[in-house]
Amino acid sequence: MLNIRYELTKNPKQLPGKDDPLKFGTIFTDHMFIMNYETGKGWFDPRVVPYQPVVLDPSAMVFHYGQEVFEGLKAYKTEDGRTLLFRPDMNAKRENNSNRRLCIPEIPEEDFVQAVKAVVKTDEKWIPTKPGTSLYIRPFIIATDPFLGVRPSDTYQFIIILSPVGAYYPEGLNPVKIWIEDDYVRAVRGGIGETKTGGNYVASMAAQMKAHEEGYSQVLWLDGVERKYIEEVGAMNIFFKINGKVLTPKLNGSILPGITRNTCLELCREWGYPVEERKISVDELYEASVNGSMEEVWGTGTAAVISPVGHLRFEDKVMQIKDGGIGELSQKLYDTVTGIQLGKIKDTRGWTVEVK
Numbered sequence: 001m002l003n004i005r006y007e008l009t010k011n012p013k014q015l016p017g018k019d020d021p022l023k024f025g026t027i028f029t030d031h032m033f034i035m036n037y038e039t040g041k042g043w044f045d046p047r048v049v050p051y052q053p054v055v056l057d058p059s060a061m062v063f064h065y066g067q068e069v070f071e072g073l074k075a076y077k078t079e080d081g082r083t084l085l086f087r088p089d090m091n092a093k094r095e096n097n098s099n100r101r102l103c104i105p106e107i108p109e110e111d112f113v114q115a116v117k118a119v120v121k122t123d124e125k126w127i128p129t130k131p132g133t134s135l136y137i138r139p140f141i142i143a144t145d146p147f148l149g150v151r152p153s154d155t156y157q158f159i160i161i162l163s164p165v166g167a168y169y170p171e172g173l174n175p176v177k178i179w180i181e182d183d184y185v186r187a188v189r190g191g192i193g194e195t196k197t198g199g200n201y202v203a204s205m206a207a208q209m210k211a212h213e214e215g216y217s218q219v220l221w222l223d224g225v226e227r228k229y230i231e232e233v234g235a236m237n238i239f240f241k242i243n244g245k246v247l248t249p250k251l252n253g254s255i256l257p258g259i260t261r262n263t264c265l266e267l268c269r270e271w272g273y274p275v276e277e278r279k280i281s282v283d284e285l286y287e288a289s290v291n292g293s294m295e296e297v298w299g300t301g302t303a304a305v306i307s308p309v310g311h312l313r314f315e316d317k318v319m320q321i322k323d324g325g326i327g328e329l330s331q332k333l334y335d336t337v338t339g340i341q342l343g344k345i346k347d348t349r350g351w352t353v354e355v356k
């Protein structure tokens with residue numbers, strides 16, 4: 001259990017207006033959480049402080065070798081005024097998995113969740129209530145040793161910042177167009193693909209720029225070895241409904257194990273759909289699109305929620321998904337997941353955690 005100290009701001013910012021579109025990731029709240037680490041001492045001085053710049057030595061290791069991890073989750077306001085988190089224990093576990101791979105000290109799961117609750121409670125009034133909005137929570141850890149040389153740092157900072165957000169994609173619930181990348185790769189098995197670390201995202205940017213130039217909003221990655229099998233999208237996992245079956249790529253070490261992915265798999269199984277987590281080749285998708293058995297495609301992610309895909313392109317092959325609208329199962333998943341997150345649907349699985 002952390003003994004958190006509080007230093008509250010004397011200059012609170014103005015809250016966004018009710019009709020502010022809350023462009024994703026642009027507005028930050030009044031406070032942040034910080035905790036330090038030193039080898040031999042462990043994590044210490046957990047505190048909620050006014051949102052402020054982080055001052056680091058220019059030789060801090062994070063700037064040079066990318067030793068950092070991050071997470072993403074959201075807080076939601078229910079109609080009766082409660083504040084809910086969705087499966088924060090899964091973020092705590094995933095962060096520790098990333099930490100182990102990147103030689104960063106772990107944080108006890110209960111401390112991670114306590115820290116998230118503490119800062120969210122402090123800035124509770126920033127949680128927006130308009131449909132489709134929420135408070136995005138970004139925990140991250142950075143290596144801070146002032147040292148030029150490749151080895152794990154001996155000092156770190158764990159920080160949590162908060163951002164009231166609307167939809168991640170400007171398309172909202174309208175289907176997105178996705179480019180299947182055939183040249184660049186994002187990750188390979190044995191690398192860092194299954195961790196949430198900046199390196200995976202910077203590796204994706206050149207392809208994303210290329211996709212944007214072609215009029216596509218996101219990149220769908222193929223495996224880095226055979227360049228044949230579907231992996232995931234830049235900021236979400238991917239699902240297909242083909243011939244009544246729900247398919248998603250199996251976790252193989254190079255894909256991020258998404259919490260929304262896990263949630264959708266559990267729901268689809270519970271609803272009686274045949275579900276397969278396996279290798280899916282781009283050829284199989286093209287064939288399903290040509291023979292009419294491709295029924296729905298959607299992405300899943302904390303930021304993206306359930307995001308319908310209307311159009312996929314691989315080299316010169318274009319796959320138009322049905323009529324380009326949101327599919328029946330995608331809509332049901334969206335309604336159920338957001339319904340549970342917002343406390344409108346009874347949570348029978350212990351997925352929501354109230355911030356009191």
Ligand code: PLP
Pocket residue numbers: 072232233234235236237256257258259260261300301302303
């Ligand atoms: N894949 C990548 C690369 C992501 O950045 C994200 C977002 O966190 C996801 C998948 C979806 O994961 P989650 O559902 O846990 O947000």
Ligand code: COI
Pocket residue numbers: 071072073235301302303304
């Ligand atoms: C998330 O869904 O939490 C993400 O990390 C996506 C993105 C903002 C990088």
